[in-house]
Amino acid sequence: MQNLGVAITGSGSAAPSTCLDNETLSQLVETSDEWIASRTGIRQRRLAQASESLSAIATSAAKEAIAMAGISPLDVDLIILATSTSDDLFGSACQIQTQLGAINAVAFDLTAACSGFIFGLVTAAQYIRTGVYQNVVLIGADVLSRWVDWQDRRTCVLFGDGAGAVVLQAHQSDRLLGFEIRSDGTQNSSLNLSYSPQSQQLMPGVAVGKGNFQPITMNGKEIYRFAVQKVPEVIDKALFRANLSVDAIDWLLLHQANQRILDAVADRMNIPSHKIISNLAKYGNTSAASIPLALDDVVRTGQIKNGDIIAASGFGAGLTWGAVIFQWGV
Template sequence: MNTRAAVVQGVGGCVPPRSVDNNELSTRLDTTDEWIRERLGIARRHVADGISTVDLAVEAGARALEMAGGRFGALDVVLLATTTPDRLCPASAPEVASRLGYTGIAAFDVNAVCAGFVHALATGNALIRGHMADRVLVIGADVFTTLVDPGDRLTASIFGDGAGALVLRAGTPDEPGAVRAFDLGSDGSAVAAVEVPGGGARDRLGMPLANQRPYLVMDGPVVFQRAVREMTASSKRVLDKAGWDVESVRRFVPHQANIRIIHDVAGKLGIGPERVVANIEDVGNTVAASIPLALADAHDTGRLAAGDRVLMTSIGAGLAWGSAVLTWPELHGKARL
């Protein structure tokens, strides 16, 4: 039996300073504050302006490391979950690691879109449990507004930019902060449900594409249906793997897709609204940053306490989904300034 576990030692988050509320959007789009709030549960979102994915990732990572005790040891790996790297080549994680003061260590990107952070967290967990690393920094960061058609009232209302991070260290499964189980999955037959079709290798090769626009294309009804179905099923599977019943979950932290998806998944799981962590009203859907940014905000507002059982679940383009469970550690300091 493996007595080694990945244990959370720090959390950090950040968003760009520029905030765009619904009223500002309504001045250029056929929408209203009431329509966005009712359908999506969003009042405002933060938009990168002269700030890149790497910039946000470095800031969130630095805050998580500071909470963990600064340079708490020889960091072994930096994992960056992102769909919006600063460059198509190379990956952004090595630059993030370098700017944080770590050179010569492993650093790589993980792309599972909105499910990216859970997939990166699973990778970090596996590296620690497999004795390939003792300390891992896992970051989710996206400036997804760069992939959104500014004239599309739905997607322009949904997405915001941001970053969130967790520091993991090697520990034991019975510690507060220990990551307990994962459930990961995908369905590539639904790739067209949500995609950015233009700009990739197929486009550059001149291969046939139904749509070559470099903006997000989303089939809203299909995405809603699959999100609710897969996040609910994945949550149940990961709870079974951990040997937890849903009543023992203190905090449910879903991907902040939209408020109706959040409520539907929680309702199907039998989780009351008092246990749901949601910050979508203030930040929108921040893609790979969604779950760690929600954890950072929940920590800062006192909604997470040492020993709390936490269930996280997500789904993103691909389709790819992932869920994880952990117990929350005792952490001190602010995750977001």
């Protein structure tokens, strides 16, 4: 098969209409707007109502990306949904395929938590580079409000719901310039949304687990330390693979977890603050959705120009982390 290049030609985003700001949140748990904003940079977050599905939000984002790329849902060969909060534990990508009318597309879910979109970019690129598929829709979407303990101020102030999507297409030149992805399961306990089994006796000597998933738990100090150390390293490795220096970066696009992390990573890499893309004040931490949500914001406001070089990095549960260096557009 002929090896092809990869171009990212469209973006889209969607978020629930319900907005929970810090002032309102302080009525639910002991906190304040000043406390949250000074420590995280977050001012508000979007929350899905009980009647809203992840697949519907993700489909809206995908439709926008497909329209910007100038293709039809019938042209889509593959749909990858990066999520940890699917509507169905068996996966939601096929529901999105149906809602898009992308009847020719293969669809599957990918789970790598807050690194999911970065892992999805790398995965999608392999299908295109080997000539298997021409048009791939990658969606990062999460509805973390389903799994938040709203009495735990260490976590409930952080998370929000949303979706972002991009279209990747085969192209004569390769705009995905370099990447590096990593995992370390020894630190898994730092961030969890874990299953808690309860024994159910079927018959004498035979008991099975039938339990529930527990709310998100996180060691914030460990995650901060991990991100500030590992993200600059992995971006440097991706830049090395792309044969580029830090000075070549036009935009730094990190997982929108905490403004302090964004600023610390930029400072360690000597990247000026005006190159940092940040919208977490409006959305909070949307996990796999955060990078494409932030990307779509700056694309649609015209801040990102065709050919701009973006260093994108995700990090989170697993623990997983990774970086991709790419040029926007064709």
